[in-house]
Amino acid sequence: MNSFSYARASESPDLAVALLNENQGRYLAGGTNLIDLMREEIETPAALVDISRLPLAQIEEREGGLRIGATVKNSHCAAHPLVRDRYPLLSSAILHGASAQLRNMATTGGNLMQRTRCYYFYDTASRCNKRTPGSGCDAAQGFHRIHAILGTSPHCIATHPSDMCVALTALDATVQVTGPDGERSIAFGDFHRLPGNTPHVETELRAGELITAVDLPASSANLPSIYRKVRDRASYAFALVSVGAALRVEDGRIADVRIALGGVAHKPWRASIAEQMLHGAEPTEANFRQAAEAELTPATPGHDNAFKVELAQRMIASVLQELAEVKA
Amino acid sequence: MPLHTFQLQINGDTRTLSNLDPRVSLLDAIRDHCGLTGAKKGCNQGACGACTVLVDGERINSCLTLALQYEGRDIRTIEGLAEADGSLHPLQKAFVEHDGFQCGFCTPGQICSAVGMLAEYKAGAPSAVTDGEVGELAGAELQERMSGNLCRCGAYVGIREAILEAAAQ
Amino acid sequence: MSILNKVIRSVVQVMPDQAPDELIASNRYLGRSINRLNGPDKVTGKATFTADYPVANLAHAALAYSTIAKGRITSIDTKAAEALPGVILVLTHENAPEMKVPKEFGDGSSNDAGTTQAKILNTDHVSWNGQPIALVVAETPEQAEAAAARIHATYEKEDCVTSFEAAIGDAKQPKAIMGEDPEVTRGDVEQALSQSAARIDLTFTTPPHNHNAIEPHACIAQWDGKDDLTLYDTSQFTAGVATTIAQVFGLKADHVRVVAPYVGGGFGGKGGAWPYIQLCALAARETGRPVRLAMTREGVFRIVGGRTPSQQRVAISADDAGKFLGFVHEGVTAQSTHNHFPEQFSFPPRHLYSMEAYRIGQKVTDLSRVANTFMRAPGESIGTFAVESGIDALAYELKMCPVALRMRNEPDADPVSGSPFSSRHMRKAYEMGVERFGWKSRPAEPRSQRDGDWWIGQGVATGTYPVYxxxxxxxxxxxxxxxxxxxxxxxxxxxxxxxxxxxxxxxxxxxxxxxxxxxxxxxxxxxxxxxxxxxxxxxxxxxxxxxxxxxxxxxxxxxxxxxxxxxxxxxxxxxxxxxxxxxxxxxxxxxxxxxxxxxxxxxxxxxxxxxxxPMELLKYSMHSYAAQFCEVRVHALSGEVRVQRWVGSFDTGRILNPKMAVSQFRGGIIMGIGMALTEETMFDDRTGRIMNPSLAEYHVPVQADIPDIEVVYTNEPDPHTPLGAHGIGEIGITGVAAAVANAVYHATGKRVTSLPITLDKLM
Known part of the structure; x- marks a missing residue:
């Protein structure tokens, strides 16, 4: 880990933004990913601005939805009565990630800023376009069983590791940020980027911007939902494929359906193709399977991760079927 | 790089850390700078749980955070669990009785984690296997909740038995 | 077997036995579930492990590692590291004092504990990807790690073989495997295979594994003058480390003291004197300070080897009553170009079954990788996976119960050496296991039990491990x-x-x-x-x-x-x-x-x-045995495998402390479940570099992966061992991967022959 200056901003987000701008560094909250990446010499900020004590640790009702402060611990968010009651998908997704200890440290904002678990990104001896733009990608011809199958580019096949973000994608969340140029909102689906030619640019955040909250809209509250995570251990492992889905059926037709996938792309993947096919359709197994297949049609797997295509299709269809049978 | 002098509250004691490199993790501060070597470094990246300590009653991985971030917080380590007269915490007793360890390296983390876990459970916090209301602890709930603590000797069964016995008290 | 060994063996055969130990049935303390004496220290944090020792004036070391598998270091830039605050010393091949290459770990009969014949730091030659190329000493661990990360080397690569698959064709038969013949044969096995009621012929592969004791390797070195050295080390062989480090620095062996009262798990990974120890001692000598070198988890993967990969063929034929006619178990393991350890996977069938004709043997191939080493039940763990999966497959061919098939071929004497067994109660172990598991209610047909989305299956396998x-x-x-x-x-x-x-x-x-x-x-x-x-x-x-x-x-x-x-x-x-x-x-x-x-x-x-x-080992065939029973469920859509029930039935002589013994057995079974389902050290074939050197990406089982594990044991004392006991640290893992694979077959009808059994293999 390189040496750095440390400053704590406890009073206000504006102070944090100002401190960061002075010091050209990174915001530090729970530290669960950033400290690890610094130890691995993947992140080498000259300064850290500790935002963990900012007054952003509240969950509040807002416009019929919820505002989750950026420094709310993941565990607190998952256990919060309003979250459990209205957005159980979010609670479940969070609880499927990491371990209890990590969830007690990790924050809302930090979870969004997690970086990939690609082996070659983590190994500074390997070539990685995300770590060192233009250096090449050793994953493409290397171990990529855990890698992306959707939205990949020749430059990067890494996945986004978050579970929470899969739920936030499905729930049409909005990210609130503040920065040197003031406050703005970013739709969750736009927050993370696909790799394209610039896999090192992972989010829409501009230099110095700070996440202050994530908003959940009223429109996605109280939907029957399931978060299904498939991984190599029964717990404490990143997703090979995860599905966060919500379904509402009215008069025998699908009135609302939201499907998001984890472990398959450089960003939490909103299955828009499948959703469009299913809107207004009958909630049948055949329709679910057809929609899932359509969603995965553009997949571009490698030799190790081809199984994810079929796995994602099966999981989408079975989660929707379960929702249709039991919860919808 | 500016150094920092600040205080940590560990097991009720105030410890002053003088001119500390900001890179020092909470775990290394506790171990190397405060001489409390119960918490262990198994991976230094939040993947094994051997470094688990309690902060304001909640379990965390002390390896993945800077000591500076925990200035003034109430930190409890394995050394702070027993009574002042030395009598063991119920979990400590139960771990001995149920052979909830072999080499003992992961044990301080397991026990601190179990203390935090039982508090979470009693407060009604859900887990990934919770479906609706929180279910009984024995079985999947306990196993899921304790999965952040690896034990390579494979004492998982004894650990479960120990925690359940202590929880029943 | 050497002629000398044969002569000794024939002499020993006629020597009288030692009288059985008079404590063989004594039970004032022996045989009782006494709590671990060090339990209170372990649950209070008072147990002092290597990295815990408070040593005054301690300096801290860190290592930099090569990023190529073979070649020469053409330049190494240490300026940035040396310029950092707190850095005391940086040693590379350009300035490191000479150290002798220690003698390699032998067959356990000497104190030698060297792990590699490659020079460490005293050469510009690189022998594996991850070899230490620089040693940094600084005032604090943070400073040392930061400096080590800022050392930059350039290399001239040389051609080498880093892929096991590519190297299989070059495998050679070693002279001996742990003192035993590399291959044993009897009769015309090809003919026996061809003329039979049923036969199977399967090829199995197992990946490399790492021990991953939760305590990473660490050392504290403290010199007293030029000739006396004290090492606190995470060692499972203090005498071997003392001898080896004495060889490295030209000291008298008794001038090196190695202290290791508590070791945070070893599983074989701490048996050798891996290079970090000598580097820690060197750092202390050159700086005149006591030095701690606490390895990072990645560092342990880079310089401490693990279990070999293997490819094994198992071909068995039987008559219609299930009697084994022809039996082939052969294949290849890997060692490195700079060490010698052909892991003995072909040992299990030499002692387990009656066979009319057999060919049992193995070859080894050399890779430009970190040196391999023994890991819990080397040989028997991976060997039983192949053999016991093969026998299971044969049982289905014969439409026989897999337990009955094994009992049908239970030998009266060692099938290869002909020696009498010192103590073998395999039938009793199976009877106890069958009873406890409820094996008899298992349906014979595979893919015949379903619970919602999950297929259910039950499997069994034999485990075995020698008495040494x-x-x-x-x-x-x-x-x-x-x-x-x-x-x-x-x-x-x-x-x-x-x-x-x-x-x-x-x-x-x-x-x-x-x-x-x-x-x-x-x-x-x-x-x-x-x-x-x-x-x-x-x-x-x-x-x-x-x-x-x-x-x-x-x-x-x-x-x-x-x-x-x-x-x-x-x-x-x-x-x-x-x-x-x-x-x-x-x-x-x-x-x-x-x-x-x-x-x-x-x-x-x-x-x-x-x-x-141990002359008794020449007279008797001395082994421990296990009957491993498990029940798995396999998700019909995702292929996820969960082990949901386990019964291990053990025949391991007298049990000296049931509570601790059960812990040992369970620990072995749990490591075996990891081997079966999740564990793999991922060497990139292009570079020989381990790509998952962390506990986040190398998946050892977590609490949620492990079901209740019942343990029963015959508790039959072995009259030819002290206390009537056998060691039990390794038997637990043997047979486990096969039991899981067999249960997976029973659940799904799919025979997975490559470990780990990940879900993609079952979709």
């Missing part, structure tokens, strides 16, 4: 205050050594446990070999027994000289150690140790003893 005994020395002292101590340099890594040897000493000397102490984990104590091969318990027990007998003889001699002693007329054969003293076996009269010593005016009597070579 190593030459071991011990010192026993009985003091005038009525206490006793036994000392040997052996290790406690969680096996329960301290507790069980304290039980033993108390039982042996007729003292209460509170009055005896067992001292260990220090190379300056009488010699004990590596804590490996499941040999420590019996090896130490015999040394303590024989040293104890010497002490008792001396005490009796004191009594015989004393007119006032009720024992003055007694011969050694007439007396027994009990009730804190020596007493007539028959009449019961006698006196306490304290009385004998105080009247003789002595503070204590002590004796050292070194045991003889």
């Amino acid at each position: 005994r190593m030459v071991t020395a011990a010192r026993v002292r009985i003091s005038a205050d009525g206490t006793a101590v036994a000392q040997t340099s052996c290790q406690e890594m969680g096996m329960g050594t301290e507790t069980v040897q304290t039980q033993h000493l108390a039982e042996r000397l007729g003292l209460p446990m509170s009055k005896v102490r067992f001292e260990y984990g220090d190379s300056t104590l009488p010699y004990a070999g590596v804590a490996g091969g499941s040999s420590q318990t019996v090896s130490v027990a015999l040394a303590v027994q024989e040293a104890g007998a010497k002490v008792l003889k001396e005490l009796l001699a004191l009594a015989q000289k004393d007119e006032r002693s009720p024992l003055r007329e007694a011969n050694f054969e007439d007396v027994v150690a009990k009730d804190e003293g020596i007493f007539w076996r028959v009449s019961g009269g006698g006196e306490s140790y304290a009385a004998i010593l105080s009247r003789a005016g002595k503070d204590f009597v002590e004796a050292d003893h070194k045991t003889g070579a």
Whole structure:
């Protein structure tokens, strides 16, 4: 880990933004990913601005939805009565990630800023376009069983590791940020980027911007939902494929359906193709399977991760079927 | 790089850390700078749980955070669990009785984690296997909740038995 | 087998047996579930592991590692590292003082514990991806790690083989495998395979594994002058490390002291003197400071090898009654270009089954990778996966119960050597396991049980591990205050050594446990070999027994000289150690140790003893056995496998402490479940570099992966071992991967022949 200056901003987000701008560094909250990446010499900020004590640790009702402060611990968010009651998908997704200890440290904002678990990104001896733009990608011809199958580019096949973000994608969340140029909102689906030619640019955040909250809209509250995570251990492992889905059926037709996938792309993947096919359709197994297949049609797997295509299709269809049978 | 002098509250004691490199993790501060070597470094990246300590009653991985971030917080380590007269915490007793360890390296983390876990459970916090209301602890709930603590000797069964016995008290 | 071995073996065959240990059924302490003596220290954080030692004026070391598998370092830039605050010293091949390459770990009969024949830091040549290329010493660990990360080397790569698959064709038969023939044959096996009612012919692959003890390797080195060195080290072989480091620095072996009272798991990974130890000692010598080198988890992966990959063919034929006619088990493992360890996967079938004709053997191929080493049940763990999966497949061919098929081929004597078994209760183990598991209610048809989205299946496999005994020395002292101590340099890594040897000493000397102490984990104590091969318990027990007998003889001699002693007329054969003293076996009269010593005016009597070579192993076929039963569920859509029930039934001689023994068995089973389902060290074939050097990406089982594990055991004492016991550290893992694979087959109808059984193989 390189040496750095440390400053704590406890009073206000504006102070944090100002401190960061002075010091050209990174915001530090729970530290669960950033400290690890610094130890691995993947992140080498000259300064850290500790935002963990900012007054952003509240969950509040807002416009019929919820505002989750950026420094709310993941565990607190998952256990919060309003979250459990209205957005159980979010609670479940969070609880499927990491371990209890990590969830007690990790924050809302930090979870969004997690970086990939690609082996070659983590190994500074390997070539990685995300770590060192233009250096090449050793994953493409290397171990990529855990890698992306959707939205990949020749430059990067890494996945986004978050579970929470899969739920936030499905729930049409909005990210609130503040920065040197003031406050703005970013739709969750736009927050993370696909790799394209610039896999090192992972989010829409501009230099110095700070996440202050994530908003959940009223429109996605109280939907029957399931978060299904498939991984190599029964717990404490990143997703090979995860599905966060919500379904509402009215008069025998699908009135609302939201499907998001984890472990398959450089960003939490909103299955828009499948959703469009299913809107207004009958909630049948055949329709679910057809929609899932359509969603995965553009997949571009490698030799190790081809199984994810079929796995994602099966999981989408079975989660929707379960929702249709039991919860919808 | 500016150094920092600040205080940590560990097991009720105030410890002053003088001119500390900001890179020092909470775990290394506790171990190397405060001489409390119960918490262990198994991976230094939040993947094994051997470094688990309690902060304001909640379990965390002390390896993945800077000591500076925990200035003034109430930190409890394995050394702070027993009574002042030395009598063991119920979990400590139960771990001995149920052979909830072999080499003992992961044990301080397991026990601190179990203390935090039982508090979470009693407060009604859900887990990934919770479906609706929180279910009984024995079985999947306990196993899921304790999965952040690896034990390579494979004492998982004894650990479960120990925690359940202590929880029943 | 060498001619000399054959001669020795034939002589030993006619030698009389030692009388069984008189404590074989004694149960004052032995056989009882006594809690671990070090339990209170372990649950309070007081147990001092290597990296915990408070040493004044400590400096900290860190390593930089090569990023190519083979070639030369053409430049190494240390300027940025040296310029950092706190950095005391940076050593590379350009300025490192010469160290000798130590002798390689042998077959366990010597103190040599070298792990690689590659020079460390004294060469610009790179032999594996991850080889240490620089050593940094700084005032703090943070400074040392930061500096090590800022050392930049350039290389000239050389062609090399880093892919196991690519190297299989170049495999050669080694001269010997652990002193045994690399291949054993009988009869015309090809003909036996071709003329039979049923046959299978399957090829299995197993990936490399790493031990991943939760305690990473660490060392603290402290010199006293130029010739005396103390090392605190995470070692499961203190005497071997002392000898090896003495070789490296040209010291007398007894001038190196290695201290390791608590070791945070080893599983074989801490048996050798891996290069970090000598580098820590070098750092301390060159800086004149005590130095701690606490390896990072990644660093452990880079320089401490693990289990070999393997490819194994199993072909078995049987008559329609299930009797094995032809039996082939052959294949290839890997070692590195700079070490020698052909892992003995072909041992299990040599001792398990009656076979008409067989060819059982193995080859080894060399890779430019980190040196491999022994990991829990080397050979037997991966060998039983292949053999026991093959037998399961044959059972389906024959439409026989897999248990019945095994019992059909249960031999009367060792099928290869012809030696009698010292103690074999395989049938009883199976009967107990069948009963406890409820095996008889299992449907014979695969893919016939479903619970919602999950297929259910039950599988069984045999486990086996040899009995080894190593030459071991011990010192026993009985003091005038009525206490006793036994000392040997052996290790406690969680096996329960301290507790069980304290039980033993108390039982042996007729003292209460509170009055005896067992001292260990220090190379300056009488010699004990590596804590490996499941040999420590019996090896130490015999040394303590024989040293104890010497002490008792001396005490009796004191009594015989004393007119006032009720024992003055007694011969050694007439007396027994009990009730804190020596007493007539028959009449019961006698006196306490304290009385004998105080009247003789002595503070204590002590004796050292070194045991003889394990000749019993040449006369008898000595092994432990297991019958592993499990139930799995396999998700019909995702292929996820969950083990939901386990019964391990063990035949491992007498159980000395049931509570700790059950923990050991379970621990082995759990590591086996990891091997079956999740574990793999991922070497990138292009570079020979490990790509998952972390506990986040190398998946050892977590709490949620492990079901209830029931353990039963025959508890039949082996009349030819000390205490009637066998070591039990390794038997638990054997047969486990096969039991899981067999249960997966039973659940799904899919035979997975490559480990780990990840979900993609079952979709």
